[in-house]
């Protein structure tokens with residue numbers, strides 16, 4: 001994190017979900033991957049980024065202390081939905097903050113270049129920015145009776161990742177307006193107030209851990225990253 005000057009960029013890491021689809025006996029953010037929790041992995045690239053001045057973690061009320069002890073960061077209590085959790089993070093922002101990055105604790109390996117790209121787009125004037133990646137699978141609609149319907153043109157589709165970036169006032173307004181709405185993410189809320197959302201390149205490594213198979217993938221990435229045990233003679237692989 002930057003040490004001097006005005007504090008203009010904050011990241012909000014939302015970690016207040018329960019992780020139902022993962023099915024672990026603890027909330028997803030506290031599941032360990034290669035010796036660290038998903039939350040610690042996910043917050044790391046923002047803490048390390050020279051342009052990010054503040055990092056706020058949003059955790060379930062009963063895990064505030066644990067999240068603070070693990071990360072050493074400011075932690076606020078989340079809500080029943082992701083949207084409510086982001087709103088809690090927004091409410092805790094320092095008044096000086098102009099740009100806000102909203103990131104899922106469930107995405108442990110966001111490359112610094114994706115943070116760079118989101119911030120660059122904001123600095124170039126975008127009000128909302130989402131990282132996207134192409135879709136490799138063939139995508140088909142499925143009718144209610146289970147019959148395959150039309151193939152969707154993949155070249156017009158993208159999968160949306162985080163961190164999503166926002167001009168602070170746009171995010172605040174989108175959340176105020178969105179109180180009664182249920183959007184899947186903050187970019188959706190910005191669109192609901194007529195805002196324009198800009199896409200920048202995301203990264204395969206920024207995948208989200210949703211299911212046990214995703215957790216296996218995260219654990220193998222962590223193993224590859226800590227290369228030392230693989231190269232030590234006689235070491236366990």
Ligand code: CTP
Pocket residue numbers: 014015016017018019020021022028029058078079080081082083085086103104105106107208209210
């Ligand atoms: N999140 C949150 N508060 C909620 C719900 C979700 O902060 N009430 C966060 C999660 O902790 C996660 C991110 O939003 O980092 C993306 O949500 P998702 O992957 O759906 O996580 P969970 O909601 O925990 O998982 P599931 O939907 O399988 O229960």
Ligand code: MG
Pocket residue numbers: 017
């Ligand atoms: Mg969820």
